[in-house]
Amino acid sequence: MGDTKHTKVLIIGSGPAGYTAGVYASRAMLSPILVQGIEPGGQLTTTTEVENYPGFTEVQGPDLMVKMQEHAQAMGCEIIGDIITELDTSKRPFVAKGDSGTVYTADAVILATGARAKWLGLESEEKFKGFGVSACATCDGFFYRGQEIVVIGGGNTAVEEALFLTNFASKVTLIHRRDELRAEKILQNRLLKNEKIETLWFHELEEVVGTDMPLGVTGIKVKHTKTGEITEIPCAGVFVAIGHAPASELVVDVLETHNGGYVKVEAGTSKTSIPGIFAAGDLTDHVYRQAVTSAGMGCMAALDAERFIAEMED
Numbered sequence: 001m002g003d004t005k006h007t008k009v010l011i012i013g014s015g016p017a018g019y020t021a022g023v024y025a026s027r028a029m030l031s032p033i034l035v036q037g038i039e040p041g042g043q044l045t046t047t048t049e050v051e052n053y054p055g056f057t058e059v060q061g062p063d064l065m066v067k068m069q070e071h072a073q074a075m076g077c078e079i080i081g082d083i084i085t086e087l088d089t090s091k092r093p094f095v096a097k098g099d100s101g102t103v104y105t106a107d108a109v110i111l112a113t114g115a116r117a118k119w120l121g122l123e124s125e126e127k128f129k130g131f132g133v134s135a136c137a138t139c140d141g142f143f144y145r146g147q148e149i150v151v152i153g154g155g156n157t158a159v160e161e162a163l164f165l166t167n168f169a170s171k172v173t174l175i176h177r178r179d180e181l182r183a184e185k186i187l188q189n190r191l192l193k194n195e196k197i198e199t200l201w202f203h204e205l206e207e208v209v210g211t212d213m214p215l216g217v218t219g220i221k222v223k224h225t226k227t228g229e230i231t232e233i234p235c236a237g238v239f240v241a242i243g244h245a246p247a248s249e250l251v252v253d254v255l256e257t258h259n260g261g262y263v264k265v266e267a268g269t270s271k272t273s274i275p276g277i278f279a280a281g282d283l284t285d286h287v288y289r290q291a292v293t294s295a296g297m298g299c300m301a302a303l304d305a306e307r308f309i310a311e312m313e314d
């Protein structure tokens with residue numbers, strides 16, 4: 001049996017939303033506890049340069065997240081390395097169970113669990129995950145020095161991953177299902193100028209092919225989206241970068257969600273369908289999904305939680 005810890009505000013998640021909520025809730029003297037989850041620092045720890053966070057012309061994603069953690073800590077936020085496995089929203093105070101065995105009780109909860117990489121759902125993708133198939137170029141790019149790699153997707157992540165992978169690979173092929181990228185123009189320009197990158201339009205990944213002993217990727221089969229023609233492309237690595245889905249599994253059965261599992265908040269606030277439970281960041285946002293918007297929402301959630309607690313204590 002683990003410990004029980006009570007807090008006025010429990011913040012679940014350690015991305016820009018969680019840490020910003022930590023700064024604001026600490027300065028409101030609410031002595032918040034922040035549980036970091038499996039990815040301390042969140043999605044930005046899986047990238048390199050961040051060039052659009054105000055105040056930093058360029059900063060490494062992991063460095064920015066260390067600074068945010070230090071900031072929250074300096075303001076008095078207690079930061080705990082644990083994963084919340086259950087959240088009981090029917091009790092007051094709310095009860096959250098940690099994977100460590102610790103039980104957290106809280107007067108208000110800020111959900112800032114963000115989003116996770118989506119997969120295509122192919123059997124062969126699953127088979128080679130960790131053995132040539134990856135969703136994180138920063139984590140795995142180094143293993144493909146001098147080899148040919150493919151990246152699937154057409155958004156900011158896919159383009160950034162393709163550009164980053166040219167540091168290691170002899171050639172990167174970006175495969176997209178349309179002939180128009182969703183990525184920002186500045187990234188598109190960099191991609192099109194990079195001689196190591198080839199783009200293959202109107203193609204979808206059909207199958208990852210490779211060897212069993214040892215398990216490893218040797219190529220892919222792609223299908224033309226208009227003609228159905230199958231082409232084989234030799235490669236040692238496949239990076240899937242087709243977007244992110246909200247990490248809402250803790251609350252998907254109890255809170256109102258929309259657009260495929262994003263937690264619904266009252267317009268202009270962080271209030272969810274249960275009073276006292278607030279949500280911020282990518283978990284609630286299927287439109288903007290940026291570090292700065294997530295941080296802004298973390299601020300809103302802490303201010304909303306502060307008001308909720310003040311009214312509760314009246």
Ligand code: FAD
Binds near residue numbers: 037042050283
């Ligand atoms: P996340 O950053 O997703 O963090 C979620 C947190 O919740 C994690 O700490 C995780 O451990 C925690 N968590 C999840 N489940 C639990 C649980 N059960 N218990 C406890 N904790 C839990 N945006 C930009 O503005 N500029 C960029 O340059 C940029 N580059 C990017 C590059 C890549 C490769 C990716 C993937 C995204 C990028 N983004 C960028 C988007 C940006 O990272 C996200 O918008 C932002 O991180 C969302 O912040 P968040 O706080 O909502 O959640």
Ligand code: NAP
Binds near residue numbers: 152177243289
């Ligand atoms: P995204 O913008 O949702 O793009 C996903 C891409 O994958 C799209 O091009 C989409 O194709 C494609 N795709 C989706 N499902 C597919 C499937 N089943 N098969 C083939 N292709 C598929 O996701 P993201 O690039 O991960 O970005 C997520 C958020 O993070 C965005 O808001 C983005 O701005 C932000 N982000 C920002 C930066 C930055 O600011 N530098 C960097 C990375 C991420 P279609 O275009 O045809 O739909």
